[in-house]
Amino acid sequence: MxxxxxxxxxxxxxxxxxxxxxxxxxxxxxxxxxxxxxxxxxxxxxxxxxxxxxxxxxxxxxxxxxxxxxxxxxxxxxxRRVRDAAAAEIERRAEERAAREAGFPDERLKLLFVCAHPAIDAAVRTPLMLQAVLGLDAARIAAAFLMAPAAMGQRLVRAKAKIRDAGLRFAVPEPEEMPARLAEVLAAIYAAYGTGWEARQAGLAEEAIYLGRLLVELLPAEPEARGLLALMLYCEARREARRDAEGRFVPLGRQDARRWSGAMIGEAEALLAEGARAGRFGRYLCEAAIQSVHIQRPVTGRTDYRALRLLYDLLGAHEPSLGVLVARAALLLEAGDAAAARVALDALEGRQVAGYQPYWVALARLLRAEGRAAEAEAALGTALSLTDDAALREFLSLPPP
CATH class of the missing domain: 1.10.1740 (Rna Polymerase Sigma Factor; Chain: A)
Structure with missing residues (x-):
């Protein structure tokens, strides 16, 4: 037994x-x-x-x-009374027929757009998609949004209760309504990919890429859909090179480019070029372009920091999130502009930096560059306390090159 x-x-x-x-x-x-x-x-x-x-x-x-x-x-x-059940069945069949006629290639993609209903609180739409459609638990969703798991769980429970009590119509949006809901759908797919990437769950990452492909198929005129798919493919192309044979973390600048997937990079480059032709350069096209610059390093032998700085400035204007702003500060430091990096990190004080590990990594490196060794060690200690990844902890503990 x-x-x-x-x-x-x-x-x-x-x-x-x-x-x-x-x-x-x-x-x-x-x-x-x-x-x-x-x-x-x-x-x-x-x-x-x-x-x-x-x-x-x-x-x-x-x-x-x-x-x-x-x-x-x-x-x-x-x-429930028989009449109500019959009415619900008729409505369900009508909605499924309408979804097929609208060309939805996947039931989950349909539900993502439904969860982006304007009557649902904007702050909970993406978390709701991650839990209800993509199966992430409240703790992992909370980590992605820098929230306490209990607070995120309560927020999701309240949202579902509101959907039930308000009797929101569970229907696919009209074609003209989809662009307004697209941002939340893109954010949910990208958050799912990021969770799979950080947790080394290839299945979840593959699922996100699959949904990204379906989204490009569904909305071929939306450049940001192409940008998101390109971004995920650039990152996925480097998955095998991100760890060495012993499982140790390998930073981008030291990765063996021969282990990158040329097929994925080629597809991502084509998607980026197609999306850029639309003349609307949003968040995901911008992030994909940043990845494209990094991909060129093995070919050119150098990193184009000028291009990266311009792209990060543009990305910060589109998406001034904590993650983007910390990444921009790290880029400024890597490019040799410690003064600008200091200004960028100082501007983040008072935001949710206490539990954000990349912030403490960037701060430790900046303090080391400023010659403030003791403070740098303290910041590094905080960074190490915020990750359970043994390989990443080992990498962060290594002395600077």
Whole structure:
């Protein structure tokens, strides 16, 4: 029994990682209730852990979970009158037909646009997408948004309750409404990719790239969709070179370019060029262009800091987030302008820097460049305390070259 139980637990855990978002999307598409879909799926997982050890793991665990969750939804909704159930079914079929006619290539992509509804608080749209569609837990979402997990969890619960209580229409937006919702969808896909990148979860990163491709297919005239896909491909092309054979972190400037994926870089360069032709240079095209400059280093033998500084200035105007501003300050220091880096970092005081590890890394390097060794060591200690990645901790602890 112990072996059967362990096998059941492993299979359930694998299903939770690989198909949670897809199952919630399919369940919510039918019920129009994201929170209810999650509750039903939780009941299905609990039922799996009760029955699989005794009856064996089914041949198709995802299908089994979907069926069990749908049964739970049916049990929860039996108190509704037949007329209401029939009306909901008619509306669901009409919406699914409209989605197909609109050319939505994936149910999850459809749900991302639904979660960007203007009636939902703008601050919670992207986190809601990450949890309900892409399956990230509140702790990882909170880390991406520099928030406490409890606060993020409460924010998500309130948002789902508002969706349910307000009876928001679970429908695909009209074509003319999509551009207004695009920014949140792009942000959710990029946040999912970033989480997979930092946690070295290739599956989540691949899922984000897949959704990025579908978004370019759905909205071919939107340059930022191409910019996001290009950005993710530039980063993914370097995945294998980011760690050495012993698992130690290798910074971009020291990576072996022979381990980069030429096919991904070529595709990213083409996407960047196509997006730039639109004449609208937004956040993701700008970030992709920054990656393109870095990619040229093995060819030219140097880093074009002038181009990077211009691009970071433009990016800061588009997206003055903490991450972007810290990256800009680090670039200024790397380019040899410690005075400008000091001004940039000083301007961030009072923001949410206390728990932001890249800020302390940049500050430690700046203090070292200023000859303030003791303060640099203190800042480095703070940076080390903010990461659990042993390889990254080892790299940060190395003496400067």
């Amino acid at each position: 112990d072996g059967a139980r362990q096998a059941a637990i492993r299979t359930a855990e694998l299903a939770a990682r690989s198909c949670y978002g897809r199952l919630v999307a399919r369940l919510a598409a039918r019920s129009r209730d994201i929170a209810g879909a999650e509750d039903a799926l939780a009941e299905a997982f609990a039922a799996a852990l009760r029955t699989w050890p005794e009856r064996g793991v089914p041949a198709a665990p995802e299908a089994w979970l979907l069926t069990a969750a749908r049964n739970a939804q049916m049990n929860a909704g039996r108190h």
